[in-house]
């Protein structure tokens with residue numbers, strides 16, 4: 156854990172200023188065009204214009220990623236190559252690269268002949284994600300506290316402000332996204348790029364899981380728990396920070412209905428026993 160490493164993971168999400176600009180503004184910025192979800196409001200297609208310039212792979216990746224993170228693109232949604240190429244004004248080859256990258260991170264599932272779909276983590280995968288998070292996140296906080304600077308505390312506080320602001324505005328999409336990004340930010344600030352990358356993937360899988368197995372009105376992270384964690388980090392209280400994080404993860408997993416068949420029947424389990 157003491158190896159020198161990159162300060163920030165690649166593709167670090169922008170935190171500052173994305174939400175503070177006011178209701179709707181950050182989403183408008185991140186939503187250049189409708190993607191393919193049947194649940195997208197129809198007004199989106201009227202208000203957005205076709206991509207005017209070529210989107211890079213990074214930009215398209217980020218747009219799809221954020222749309223999934225904000226629950227605008229649902230698990231199981233088909234991501235048609237041709238439609239995405241059309242929407243983003245790029246070649247299908249470029250879309251394929253983006254989809255391959257998302258598939259590599261388990262965010263998208265690729266099926267021969269059928270195409271790409273937003274992943275639908277199974278209950279077993281969901282449990283695996285929480286098990287991994289319980290191992291990784293205390294380590295993230297330990298490393299963060301080891302390398303803590305006033306600037307890092309300020310970044311965490313700033314992010315917390317964005318979260319509180321989104322809650323005050325009842326901007327559910329921003330709350331969901333920012334809740335997940337809090338954990339990714341902590342991993343980035345901890346200064347280990349591998350941990351940050353893993354955290355980013357685990358947060359996304361948690362996000363998909365919450366969508367599939369949570370009560371429809373719930374959000375991933377409880378109000379105030381991030382603040383308590385940041386307070387413990389700022390005081391360099393490793394034991395308390397770790398304890399709060401584990402409790403926080405328990406609360407998130409506890410709010411999910413992982414004991415039930417959430418509409419999906421496991422035929423294998425039924426017929427092979």
Ligand SMILES: [Zn+2]
Pocket residue numbers: 334335337338375376377381403
């Ligand atoms: Zn959280």
